[in-house]
Amino acid sequence: MALTRYRLAIALGFATQGFVFIGLTTRLPDLKERWDLSELGISAVLLAIVLLAGAGSVLAERLAARVASARVLRAGLVLAAAGSALMLAAPAWAAYLVGVGLYGVGLGVVDATTNMQAVALERRYGRTILPSFHGAWTLGGLLGAATTLATEDAALGWTALTALVPLLAAAAAFLPREPRETDPATATAAGPAIPWRPILMVGLGMVVFYMVDTAAQTWGAVYLDDVVDAPSRFVALAALPYLLASLVVRVAGDALVERYGATPVLRVGAVVACAGLVVVTAAPTWLVAVLGFTLTGAGISVVAPLSFSAAARIAGGSVERVDAVIARFNQFNYVGGLLGAVLTGVVGQDELRYGFVVPMVLVLALLPLARWFGAGTPAAAREREIDLSAEPSAGTPGT
DSSP states (O other), X not given: OHHHHHHHHHHHHHHHHHHHHHHHHTTHHHHHHHTTOOHHHHHHHHHHHHHHHHHHHHHHHHHHTTSOHXXXXXXXXXXXXXXXXXXXXXXXXXXXXHHHHHHHHHHHHHHHHHHXXXXXXXXHHTSOOHHHHHHHHHHHHHHHHHHHHHTTTSOGGGGGGGGHHHHHHTTSOOOOXXXXXXXXXXXXXXXXOOOHHHHHHHHHHHHHHHHHHHHHHHHHHHHHHHTSOOOHHHHTTTTHHHHHHHHHHHHHHHHHHHHHOHHHHHHHHHHHHHHHHHHHHHOSSHHHHHHHHHHHHHHHTTHHHHHHHHXXXXXXXXXXXXHHHHHHHTHHHHHHHHHXXXXXXXXXXXXXXXXXXXXXXXXXXXHHHXXXXXXXXXXXXXXXXXXXXXXXXXXXXXX
16 A cells, blocks of 8 residues: 555655646747747757756766755755745846746756656566556646647736646655665665666667657647648647556556566557658658658557666665666666757658658667667565565665
């Protein structure tokens, strides 16, 4: 019963992150108008958020050996709440920039610590549960987009009330740290050296995922508008079928991986995603393009959660050690996101169809990379081996 309570709390953390992130990105046209930003100005703001999120993830890594991830997650949610509120309701440009800074750092901290929490709980369950957590992120994103649509006539300042959501989520009962390591200085050094090569190979898989995901969500609406001439009322909802397909597969992903294994699921998903992007690039009409984006979302959606799960399993050892690895591993998220947005735009600057050939080809890299997702001793089994061979030291779990 306690594990179920923690699972719901962690799912709330993921959903809140998706809600705030998609809620802000769908407000970009309003923010652009509010501050009279050019396309280049908006791109600079997005780049700043990504770079600051990377810094937030590094900060989470530094804290992982000393502070329980539940505490860091709460701090990250508060930062995200303050930053998003300032971005939406700032009375002056300087205040808006402060909001961008706070939100960017908070985004990275929450990204890292929600996944720390998720892999720690997966260790306790002893089975795959990461995909459904990332499904909660997708659900939160859908709710964020719906909230934007429902409040499109409201004054921008009033929309800052959505910042109450991460503040409320910060009060959730997140997973406390197991009382295993008592010396923060040696916590991450416990056990054999971290096998970075297989972790890097899994990380490359996550880079591929975020390249495809960012290309679809950043350029999908532009593609529907400029290339296949979709009605204007449907362009704003370009990512909806993609997100819905991702949600369905992520919710089913726990059972699929338990039944068939991560490697076959990833390989089949890569082929489906590639087929979806072939449909996108060859689409004669906007309805066919939407079908292609839907297939792409279904095929690619479980890569990110299985990446974090595999990285934690390969790292093994103490909770502090795994937390530090997950925070560093989270950097692949931002590398893939930047590459996906930039490469698709650069290659497709004259004809966007060609831009989507980039993720269409690169997603096939998951076929050879998928074997690394099954590498390493399962974390739960390794923990049981440790428990049998050594008496756990006393300590007080952090919250």
